[in-house]
Amino acid sequence: MDFEPMGVAADLIILTVRDGSLQVLLIRRGIAPYKGRWALPGGFVRPAEDLETAARRELAEETGLGSDRIHLEQVATYGQPGRDPRGRVVSVAYLALVPDLPTPVAGSDAASASWVGVADVLGDPKRLAFDHHRILTDAVERARAKLEYSPLATAFCADEFTISELRGVYEAVWGQALDPRNFHRKVTKTEGFVTPTGATTTRDGGRPAQLFQRGTATTLHPPLTRA
Amino acid sequence: MDFEPMGVAADLIILTVRDGSLQVLLIRRGIAPYKGRWALPGGFVRPAEDLETAARRELAEETGLGSDRIHLEQVATYGQPGRDPRGRVVSVAYLALVPDLPTPVAGSDAASASWVGVADVLGDPKRLAFDHHRILTDAVERARAKLEYSPLATAFCADEFTISELRGVYEAVWGQALDPRNFHRKVTKTEGFVTPTGATTTRDGGRPAQLFQRGTATTLHPPLTRA
DNA sequence: ACAAAAGTGTTGTTCTTACACCCATGG
DNA sequence: CCATGGGTGTAAGAACAACACTTTTGT
Incomplete structure (x- = not known):
């Protein structure tokens, strides 16, 4: 030594x-x-x-x-x-x-x-x-x-969040606009990424949005992709 | 201090x-x-x-x-x-x-x-x-x-290698068999992954195989995927 | 009524997978 | 000729991108 x-x-x-x-x-x-x-x-x-x-x-x-x-x-x-x-x-x-x-x-x-x-x-x-x-x-x-292949973006969110708040995280981190409709589908269909709480909020304006919590997945299949 | x-x-x-x-x-x-x-x-x-x-x-x-x-x-x-x-x-x-x-x-x-x-x-x-x-x-x-999204597997190979030798690297590291035909296509079609040297070898047996060198890419689009 | 944001449907394209098939060599 | 591995074709299915369209709220 x-x-x-x-x-x-x-x-x-x-x-x-x-x-x-x-x-x-x-x-x-x-x-x-x-x-x-x-x-x-x-x-x-x-x-x-x-x-x-x-x-x-x-x-x-x-x-x-x-x-x-x-x-x-x-x-x-x-x-x-x-x-x-x-x-x-x-x-x-x-x-x-x-x-x-x-x-x-x-x-x-x-x-x-x-x-x-x-x-x-x-x-x-x-x-x-x-x-x-x-x-x-x-x-x-x-x-x-890591945002691409892990559910890490939820770490930037409060306990309960809407899909568009989550999308806002991706857009801020990647510096790139994402299609709200395709993003919504992709996130909600990816097993274990987010789970709905049943509650809704109108804090983002417009039609009430469902609230979600982080899911249990540790990796995303398939990943979200940057341009 | x-x-x-x-x-x-x-x-x-x-x-x-x-x-x-x-x-x-x-x-x-x-x-x-x-x-x-x-x-x-x-x-x-x-x-x-x-x-x-x-x-x-x-x-x-x-x-x-x-x-x-x-x-x-x-x-x-x-x-x-x-x-x-x-x-x-x-x-x-x-x-x-x-x-x-x-x-x-x-x-x-x-x-x-x-x-x-x-x-x-x-x-x-x-x-x-x-x-x-x-x-x-x-x-x-x-x-x-890293083998999924980078051309790192070539680091395990000699300067010149065949596609099936490269596939052997993936199979050894991932512990998983890959389809030789689809692997060949994917690797040779991914921009900058490998470049042909023009030479061939029969060291693996069978029909002569083209030899390749590492390309210039640092990331693979799209990535290769494990099961 | 209108604007704004949520969410669903649809369509054409691209990627993936599985596998049939032919090619070029050594023995 | 035959075994062995190299390499191409192709067709079914999955994933993706673009965008029209409907829903539900606040003002």
Whole structure:
């Protein structure tokens, strides 16, 4: 056992869909390095802590979300020497998908946290500190890909949702309009994707829509497809 | 910067297809802990070394493969406290896909390395040291999934290969027979998957088969599908 | 009545599957 | 000639895309 000790951090890409666009939770750095720049929330993994546990702890600290029901998955690990000017730090990136709750992003220790449009951030490679632009790019691509073959889009929705709300998630994440009629058919016919609750709502305007919950499927057959 | 220093290792899941079955390169551990058990090859990341560089170095050490043309991708990172009884070690797993070369697995520092059938190893959760059974499970599932939507199967083949050799890769990795005729059509019609070299071979017996090389595509549209 | 969104029907096209069939070689 | 694998044709069925059309609400 003869190794170089390194810092191990868990960084979070927390995504949500708000106002029809995909947004990411960023914090404004209050200290050097990269003071004043935007960064992904994150922090060091503690001695007796699992990687995912650390990610959930950070998630709770940043969002105030009792994180048990929040979707969280590991994306990749970044360890280029020099990626953190303070020393050798290896960062494990976790992707979190949260519904658009009226949660006002409980400001914690980090200076100020806020939701920022993903398209804006990805369009400017210098906006983020460290190698976070790269990490965000990878995480967003993961999310986009997983919507195709998994029922993950429901993670962005409240417990009960309408088909068009679900379609809004796809359209925001993929940045692409989908045919409401074909989408409706495909989603409701795919075994285990969504299950009707029996209730209806008129919150989207027009004719009342059925409400659904996530189903039990973990993969979608056949997948939904992007153009 | 106040963190618990940890060891960071790169572990390798080196897969190949030999004799019609998917095999993984394992080493027999010569020292405690888990002395005498099989384990994935790997080692600590050095101070000035990138994670992928470390993985390529280990790959070269274990297989003697000048690794530039070998497919290597990160799978996931494992960091449960207690996964290594010697101390806190976080392990970044890399998946390598190599052709069935007549390379006799250059024995290095590690006691003895050999190819073992993946089905056998996965069938016995106690065969591998540490949490390597879990890591192997994840890596194999990644490989199986990626064959569907990427031209990755060619990474298991020599520079020039026939369609039925490529089919043999799919059948070994998925553990499932495929229709030779439909497979042929699908592969040759998918833009950029394979390109004919013009040469033919009779090494598979029967009528001479065209030889192909990998194409330039990075994703397959439409994907090949498992049952 | 009208606008807006939900949801169903239909039609032509494309993809998939299963399998019949012919081709080109080695023995 | 025959066995072996390479490769093409084809027809039935499934999935898909585009869009006309009906339903049910709020205003």
